[in-house]
Amino acid sequence: MNALNNDFNLLGAEARAFLGQKHGLRIGGRVTPSRGDKQTAMIDPSSGLVVGHVPEASAADVDDAVNAARTALDGAWAKMRPYERAHAMSKLADLLEANSRELSELESVNSGRLIAATRIFDVEFSAHTLRYMSGWATKIEGRTVDISAPYMPPGEFFSFTQREPIGVVAGIVPWNVPLCQAVWKLAPALAAGCTVVLKPAEPTPLTALRLADLALEAGIPEGVVNVVTGSGSVTGAALVTHRGVDKISFTGSTATGKLIAGHAATSFKKYNLELGGKSPVVIMPDADLDKAIPGAAWAIFGNHGQNCCAGSRLYVHEAVFDKVVEGVAEIAKSIRLGPGLDPASQMGPLVNKSQQERVLGYIASGRAEGASVLTGGEPLDHAGCYVQPTVLVNTAQNMRVVQEEIFGPVLVASKFSDEAEALKYANDSEYGLGASIWTRDISRVHRFIRGFKAGNVWVNVHNVLDTALPFGGTKNSGVGHDLGEQSVLDHTRIKAAVVSL
Numbered sequence: 001m002n003a004l005n006n007d008f009n010l011l012g013a014e015a016r017a018f019l020g021q022k023h024g025l026r027i028g029g030r031v032t033p034s035r036g037d038k039q040t041a042m043i044d045p046s047s048g049l050v051v052g053h054v055p056e057a058s059a060a061d062v063d064d065a066v067n068a069a070r071t072a073l074d075g076a077w078a079k080m081r082p083y084e085r086a087h088a089m090s091k092l093a094d095l096l097e098a099n100s101r102e103l104s105e106l107e108s109v110n111s112g113r114l115i116a117a118t119r120i121f122d123v124e125f126s127a128h129t130l131r132y133m134s135g136w137a138t139k140i141e142g143r144t145v146d147i148s149a150p151y152m153p154p155g156e157f158f159s160f161t162q163r164e165p166i167g168v169v170a171g172i173v174p175w176n177v178p179l180c181q182a183v184w185k186l187a188p189a190l191a192a193g194c195t196v197v198l199k200p201a202e203p204t205p206l207t208a209l210r211l212a213d214l215a216l217e218a219g220i221p222e223g224v225v226n227v228v229t230g231s232g233s234v235t236g237a238a239l240v241t242h243r244g245v246d247k248i249s250f251t252g253s254t255a256t257g258k259l260i261a262g263h264a265a266t267s268f269k270k271y272n273l274e275l276g277g278k279s280p281v282v283i284m285p286d287a288d289l290d291k292a293i294p295g296a297a298w299a300i301f302g303n304h305g306q307n308c309c310a311g312s313r314l315y316v317h318e319a320v321f322d323k324v325v326e327g328v329a330e331i332a333k334s335i336r337l338g339p340g341l342d343p344a345s346q347m348g349p350l351v352n353k354s355q356q357e358r359v360l361g362y363i364a365s366g367r368a369e370g371a372s373v374l375t376g377g378e379p380l381d382h383a384g385c386y387v388q389p390t391v392l393v394n395t396a397q398n399m400r401v402v403q404e405e406i407f408g409p410v411l412v413a414s415k416f417s418d419e420a421e422a423l424k425y426a427n428d429s430e431y432g433l434g435a436s437i438w439t440r441d442i443s444r445v446h447r448f449i450r451g452f453k454a455g456n457v458w459v460n461v462h463n464v465l466d467t468a469l470p471f472g473g474t475k476n477s478g479v480g481h482d483l484g485e486q487s488v489l490d491h492t493r494i495k496a497a498v499v500s501l
């Protein structure tokens with residue numbers, strides 16, 4: 001079973017050296033210890049072995065970080081021209097690529113994600129995001145407005161709007177795609193001229209720390225990108241309640257999102273919340289099943305089911321249900337579980353023990369409520385946090401496994417008899433993040449695009465994101481957007497000006 005442990009001989013010298021460091025917070029361009037003495041251990045989820053410690057930032061550390069961000073906002077960063085901001089962001093993209101091996105290895109060891117995914121998604125997509133967003137830095141515009149106030153003489157005013165950076169942004173991210181999520185928070189904020197205090201998730205802080213170092217190297221001034229590591233209840237709570245934070249850009253669970261919205265309501269902080277999901281995959285009888293079956297399997301098993309948009313509910317027309325579900329189960333059985341650093345692995349461990357226990361708890365609850373396990377359903381007999389890819393059938397809409405986000409490699413599959421029933425089941429969820437429809441009928445495609453209650457809809461594919469497309473959810477999946485032009489505008493504040501001529 002040792003083949004299930006990461007082999008650290010595969011690591012390059014840079015990742016090895018970074019792992020061997022004593023890690024500090026990144027505040028005002030300096031690497032600094034926490035003012036408290038609490039440390040959090042980082043565990044390699046493939047083996048359960050400790051691979052380092054990071055400090056838990058106290059409220060006083062968070063205060064330092066917010067103050068550093070404020071100083072940079074009004075100082076060095078404000079003095080840089082939009083083009084210079086764009087240039088520095090683009091340089092940061094180059095540095096991510098130049099350090100791709102180190103970053104992707106750190107991410108894989110820290111999160112359990114597969115090395116190919118960390119290289120392509122975490123590093124390349126992050127570089128792509130920075131380049132796309134850097135283009136917006138020079139394109140933030142206001143408008144001139146002819147005013148008609150009846151109580152003022154006509155024609156004697158020049159009026160316009162201008163957009164200004166919203167201020168200091170708290171970027172709080174989860175552990176499932178850590179570097180990429182961090183960059184999604186950072187890039188639109190930097191494009192808009194904001195400064196950032198980033199809080200990575202407890203289990204996966206390493207690449208955020210490296211990102212801050214590379215930002216300095218790229219010429220982004222001290223204090224523009226700060227990183228505070230630590231728990232949600234101490235570090236995260238101190239950040240979201242800090243009076244010096246103007247906007248909270250959060251990705252994580254719906255429960256934490258509700259807490260944050262509550263804090264923000266009392267202080268009128270702006271926020272965007274990218275939250276949980278329980279995304280449906282709907283397969284019609286006319287779909288290209290050679291495409292739809294692997295599509296449905298990887299919609300859930302990609303990133304070990306730890307994707308917010310994971311296609312975790314599969315609805316298949318009764319005419320093709322058995323064929324599709326058996327096909328998905330065959331793929332599930334064939335998936336090679338292994339450590340993230342092994343290029344032959346097709347699915348890695350879950351991020352940590354508590355996530356493994358949570359996922360197994362859901363499988364047990366499905367069984368208790370009457371669902372049947374078609375395949376999988378068990379952990380591996382190993383210290384790593386592995387769970388077999390699992391398909392549950394005989395499920396009903398009211399079961400917890402159908403309604404609640406599991407965030408693991410567990411698919412619930414059931415059948416429908418017509419379009420109306422498919423849409424009814426698909427929309428019967430507190431979440432509304434993603435949804436996909438698989439069919440060859442163009443009219444049906446448009447009926448589903450219109451009918452799905454979700455922020456992101458896909459046709460004959462699932463979970464394709466791009467920096468140019470806004471990404472966000474409806475219902476309990478969130479408020480606002482990451483990515484796209486909208487995410488940049490959401491980091492600005494509009495000011496209206498009237499000049500008497």
Ligand code: NAD
Nearest residue numbers: 173174175200201232236237252253256274275276277308
């Ligand atoms: P989580 O809410 O537990 O934690 C997310 C982040 O919030 C972490 O950095 C955590 O430390 C911090 N946090 C926790 N409590 C806090 C508090 N009281 N105040 C401030 N910060 C706090 O979520 P998680 O378990 O890390 O991530 C999994 C969740 O993230 C899933 O629900 C998943 O769907 C969601 N997610 C959503 C998207 C999206 O774009 N919609 C993307 C990825 C993940």
